[in-house]
Amino acid sequence: MQLKANQYPRESARVLREEPQVRDSVTAATLNFDAKRRQMYGEIEAETWRGWAEAVKNHVLTHLDTYLPQAEAALQSNGVQVHWAENAEAAQRIVAEIARANGVKKVVKAKTMVSEELGINPLLESLGLEVLETDLGEYIIQLLGQPPSHIVGPAIHLNLEQIRELFHRKFGTPLEAPPEDLAGVARKLLREGFLQAEMGISGGNFLVAETGTLALIENEGNIRLSTSAPRIHVALVGIEKLLPRFSDLSVFLSLTARAATGQRLGTFVSLIQGPRRPHEPDGPEAVHVVLVDNGRSSVLADTEAWETLRCVRCAACLNACPVYRQTGGHAYGYVYSGPIGAILAPGLVGLENTKPLPYASSLCGACFQACPVRIPIPKLLLTWRNRAVEQGLQPKAEGAAIRAYAAAMTRPWAYTLGSKALRMLPKEALDNTVLPVVKAWTEGRAGLKPSPKSFRELWKEGI
Amino acid sequence: MRDPILRRIHRALEHRPRLELPPPLTLPSPSPEEALRLFQERLGSNGGETLYLPDLDAARAWLAQLAQGYSGVALGHQLPEALRPDLPQLPPEEAPLGVSWALGAVAETGTVILSSADGRRAQLLPPTHVVFVPQERLYGTLLEALTALRDALPAALGLHSGPSKSADIGQIMVRGVHGPGRLIAAVVAAPPG
Amino acid sequence: MRVALFVTCLTDQFFAEAGVAAVRLLRSLGCEVEFPEGQTCCGQPAYNAGYWNEARQMATHTLEVFNEAEYVVLPSGSCTTMVRAFYPELYRDTPQRFTQAEALSHKTFELAEFIVKVLGVTQLGEGLRGQHIAYHHGCHALRELGIKNEPLTLLKNAGAEVVNWEAAQECCGFGGLFSVKLPEVALSMADRKLQTLPKVDYLTSADGGCMLHLAGRIENRKLKLPVKPLASVLWEAHAHQAEG
Numbered sequence: 005m006q007l008k009a010n011q012y013p014r015e016s017a018r019v020l021r022e023e024p025q026v027r028d029s030v031t032a033a034t035l036n037f038d039a040k041r042r043q044m045y046g047e048i049e050a051e052t053w054r055g056w057a058e059a060v061k062n063h064v065l066t067h068l069d070t071y072l073p074q075a076e077a078a079l080q081s082n083g084v085q086v087h088w089a090e091n092a093e094a095a096q097r098i099v100a101e102i103a104r105a106n107g108v109k110k111v112v113k114a115k116t117m118v119s120e121e122l123g124i125n126p127l128l129e130s131l132g133l134e135v136l137e138t139d140l141g142e143y144i145i146q147l148l149g150q151p152p153s154h155i156v157g158p159a160i161h162l163n164l165e166q167i168r169e170l171f172h173r174k175f176g177t178p179l180e181a182p183p184e185d186l187a188g189v190a191r192k193l194l195r196e197g198f199l200q201a202e203m204g205i206s207g208g209n210f211l212v213a214e215t216g217t218l219a220l221i222e223n224e225g226n227i228r229l230s231t232s233a234p235r236i237h238v239a240l241v242g243i244e245k246l247l248p249r250f251s252d253l254s255v256f257l258s259l260t261a262r263a264a265t266g267q268r269l270g271t272f273v274s275l276i277q278g279p280r281r282p283h284e285p286d287g288p289e290a291v292h293v294v295l296v297d298n299g300r301s302s303v304l305a306d307t308e309a310w311e312t313l314r315c316v317r318c319a320a321c322l323n324a325c326p327v328y329r330q331t332g333g334h335a336y337g338y339v340y341s342g343p344i345g346a347i348l349a350p351g352l353v354g355l356e357n358t359k360p361l362p363y364a365s366s367l368c369g370a371c372f373q374a375c376p377v378r379i380p381i382p383k384l385l386l387t388w389r390n391r392a393v394e395q396g397l398q399p400k401a402e403g404a405a406i407r408a409y410a411a412a413m414t415r416p417w418a419y420t421l422g423s424k425a426l427r428m429l430p431k432e433a434l435d436n437t438v439l440p441v442v443k444a445w446t447e448g449r450a451g452l453k454p455s456p457k458s459f460r461e462l463w464k465e466g467i
Numbered sequence: 468m469r470d471p472i473l474r475r476i477h478r479a480l481e482h483r484p485r486l487e488l489p490p491p492l493t494l495p496s497p498s499p500e501e502a503l504r505l506f507q508e509r510l511g512s513n514g515g516e517t518l519y520l521p522d523l524d525a526a527r528a529w530l531a532q533l534a535q536g537y538s539g540v541a542l543g544h545q546l547p548e549a550l551r552p553d554l555p556q557l558p559p560e561e562a563p564l565g566v567s568w569a570l571g572a573v574a575e576t577g578t579v580i581l582s583s584a585d586g587r588r589a590q591l592l593p594p595t596h597v598v599f600v601p602q603e604r605l606y607g608t609l610l611e612a613l614t615a616l617r618d619a620l621p622a623a624l625g626l627h628s629g630p631s632k633s634a635d636i637g638q639i640m641v642r643g644v645h646g647p648g649r650l651i652a653a654v655v656a657a658p659p660g
Numbered sequence: 661m662r663v664a665l666f667v668t669c670l671t672d673q674f675f676a677e678a679g680v681a682a683v684r685l686l687r688s689l690g691c692e693v694e695f696p697e698g699q700t701c702c703g704q705p706a707y708n709a710g711y712w713n714e715a716r717q718m719a720t721h722t723l724e725v726f727n728e729a730e731y732v733v734l735p736s737g738s739c740t741t742m743v744r745a746f747y748p749e750l751y752r753d754t755p756q757r758f759t760q761a762e763a764l765s766h767k768t769f770e771l772a773e774f775i776v777k778v779l780g781v782t783q784l785g786e787g788l789r790g791q792h793i794a795y796h797h798g799c800h801a802l803r804e805l806g807i808k809n810e811p812l813t814l815l816k817n818a819g820a821e822v823v824n825w826e827a828a829q830e831c832c833g834f835g836g837l838f839s840v841k842l843p844e845v846a847l848s849m850a851d852r853k854l855q856t857l858p859k860v861d862y863l864t865s866a867d868g869g870c871m872l873h874l875a876g877r878i879e880n881r882k883l884k885l886p887v888k889p890l891a892s893v894l895w896e897a898h899a900h901q902a903e904g
Contacts (some may be wrong), residue, residue, distance in 0.1 A: 013841070013842060016842060016844065016845050017842075017844035017845070020844045020845065020848050021844070027848060029637075029638075031852065032638060033638050036638065052492070053492065056489055056492045059486070059487075059488075059489045060488065060489060062486040063485075063486050063487060063488040063489075066480060066483060066484065066485045066486045067480075067485060068476050068480065069473060069476045069477040069480055072472075072473060072476070073473070076469075087468075088468035088469040088472055089468060090468050090471060090472055094468060138645065139633075139635070140633045140635040140636065140644055141633070141635030144635065144636070157634075157635065158635075159635050159636075160638070162637070163637050164636060164637030164639065165637075167636050167637060183636040183637060183639045183641050184641050186636055187633065187636060187641040187643075187644050190644075191643070191644060191645060194645065195560075195592075195645070198645075199560060215617065215620060217620070223631070223632050223633060224631050224632070224633045224644040224645045224646065225591055225631040225644065225645040225646020225647070226644070226645040226646075228587070228590075228591055228625055228646065229591055229592075229645055229646070231623070232583075232587040232588065232591065232623070233588070243472070243476075248488055249491070250613055250617045251491045251610055251613050251614055251617070252491070253609075253613055254491075254492075254608070254609040254610035254612075254613050255491075255492050255610075257609070257626075258575075258576060258609060267513070267628075268509065268513075268575070268576040268577065268628070269576040269577075269578055269609070269626065269628045270628070271513065271627065271628050271629045271630070271631065271632060271646075272625065272626070272627055272628075272631070272646060273578075273624075273625070273626035273628075274623060274624070274625060274626075275620075275623065275624040275625075275626070276622070276623045277620045277621065277622050277623065278622050279622060280583070280622055281583075281584070281621065281622050283584065284583050284584050284586070284621065284622055285544050285585075285586035285587075285588075286583075286586055286587050286588050287583050287587055287622055287623060295472075297472045297475075301472060301475040301476050301479055302475075302479075304476060304479040304480070305475070305478070305479035307483070310479075326830050326831045326833070326849050326852070327831075327842075327845055327849070329852075330845050330848040330849060330852075331845065362710075363838070363841055363842070364842065364845075365835070365838070366799070366831045366833060366834065366835025366838045366846070366849070367708060367799070367800075367835060367836075367838070368799035368803065368830075368831035368835070369799055369800070369802075369803035369804055370799075370803065370830075370831070372803070373803060386707070386708070386710065388710075389708075389709060389710030390710040390711075390712050391710075392710055393709075393710040393711050393712075398709075398710070402709070403711070406705075406706050406709065406711045406714050407711075407714060409701075409705070409706070409714070410703070410706055410711070410714035410715075410717050410718055412700075413669075413700040413701040413703070413717075413718045413721065414700070414717050414718060414720075414721040416697065416698045416699075416700060419669075419700040419701075423672070423673060426673060441840050444839075444840035444841075444843045445839070445840055445843070445876070446876075447843060448843060448844075448847040448877065448880055449847070449873065449876030449877050449879075449880050450875070450876045450877075450878075450879035450880050451876075452674065452872065452876070453674070454673050454674055455673065455674055455675065455676035455677065456676075457676060458672050458673055458676055459667045459671060459672040459676040459679035459680065460667075460672060460695070460697065461676075462676055462679070462680055463679075463683075463695050463697075467680050467683045467684065
């Protein structure tokens, strides 16, 4: 999707003003996800699991230079063709070449965020291929020409009426059709897709270095079908997705499902070791794994932000985030939204292009408590804010104001003077004014009312 | 492409502490009786159906009854002869019923483990999916199951923990979106053969 | 026991009566209360906005002001968090200041937390009997410091019914400069808090910023709901017993 992160302040306000149903749909969906996550964390020793998962990911990331070649060798010995993509353009070239070499005309997509990151759909469409998103939510937003608004539930910003209207317009279903019927229509269309497509494209939740196993989590069965029915399976996998041991999957699969959707395990988990073997009845003839860097190695080199790479894309932080809940993901103007998007974006595409995102948080800390791999999101949001200041990316007036405020606050006489002045201001000054910060405050909030006497005056008078 | 990426990663990690790998996280394992109960409870709470077949006669009787509701079946390639319902065989994309033979099952998560060697389409395309699980391969925890399977992995494993579902339409749960809308796991005590 | 009151700039300017209540309450519980007059702002707004040099200047000032204190008590959860959790972070590269910040961190407490954990008092009196109260948990106190039960215990033991509020632990949308940088989002968050609020006599919280934000929104929307600082409410809980 097109990067529009710098428009977040305007876009978030616009969504709230013009699309109020987004707030309602997203709030309802995320509160539901979040409640189920809590319930499923409550069933396990969540702190032990989270601490363990954090440690395993930290180990992998600090040994990525050994695990990546190990994974490559394991994949190759399983008969998988391994490709390396330095950036989005390289990944696009690789996918285009696989499609060309195999005479592919129709592609089924299993929900993958990295494909959104890399712009795979526009590429394939520009080559004249038919591309079908097969996750029901992804299919719905594909029909609408929208990007996903949530990492796990791409269409949670839409309500039932909007989807009914869409299906009515596209397929002539009745406006009062129950969700089962709408899903039935999609199922029928997409079933043809699975059976006709020559190529299936997936992401990857985990890649096990020891066995070359690609793990994929889902609830609908579309990922299993996309990776089983077509002749060719292409998996796009971020280089941070590695796990050392096959047995590590036991915790990571369950913890991710608990964090993402409040399940003990996704309804369907695919553990893929390669193409169909000689005595197997079905499965793809060829499996390609594209290992994607696209900025990840620079994040790894960042001695603070590298912890972001532990992310398993469960979206628990989005579900827990009261800021995300107000607007959903589109306002963020970047493929990964919410708290994790706000710390991933500056690392992957540059702070100057995503400057408002680290500020798109009240720093309430709910994201950290939800995160299954304990990414210190609030701390990293602060780190990126500090970098924005240090790099001179913040408005000059803001810096001047903060410096003046700090100067006053380190001089008690100046503070006392300010305190007196606050009480001598005409009332209108604090109700509505030309001062932008007060104006921003009073639009929607009553004016500030200082106490008649400050505490320090009262203390001097005697308590 | 490979080498520049690996070089960058190596440089990124050059002067950094290399953190240690913790040993696998183990969970207490339930007893076999407890495992069976837990498996049924958990798969049940995911919307799956379960039953226990104490011997081959029971299995045959249940299969005969099952067959009455269907016009044909797609069969798993590893399904023992004795567990094949008496129905015409159909290709998976046309069959109303798929019957598979599981590599194992997991009590902790209410999961059946399916092998690509058994055939994936029969596990995914028919609207109803029956899976036979040999009781001796009902594992207490997912870790135990994965450890047991690690050294003989097929091209793909499918871990199914319930019927296909989606809440993508207005947050309302719908079953049978792409995969089977009905999953029936039959644990067989004494597998034939 | 000597307690230095760090009244915090928002309480000083906007909730002066809560500062007075805190002094009376602490004295009544046997503390000798000091008010180091050099104190100003803890620096949190600058810290949260990314201006760490400026925040560090204010932190250094505060370290000096409270250097001699036995205990430092604040009627504010987020300022307590700034001093206790974030000051040491600011001095990661200056060991001497770091040690000083750690020392201050260890003797700094939010008011309700201090009463329960340090003074060991869980029963202030019964001055809140019959009152229906909504308690807004400030995010920093709740999630950074784990202060959750202390204020609730004091309120309940004083006879108040703290109502079940589904959004009690959700952020109200204040977030310092957040509330003016993204005012529409901040107000929408306040609305979610207020829309889910059951009928109560009043709303209370240990965070001045949250209260300014919520009270401003309440007034703007012409809702009839008083907002009272926790320190004032705790003094009310205790007062009649202290006087009697």
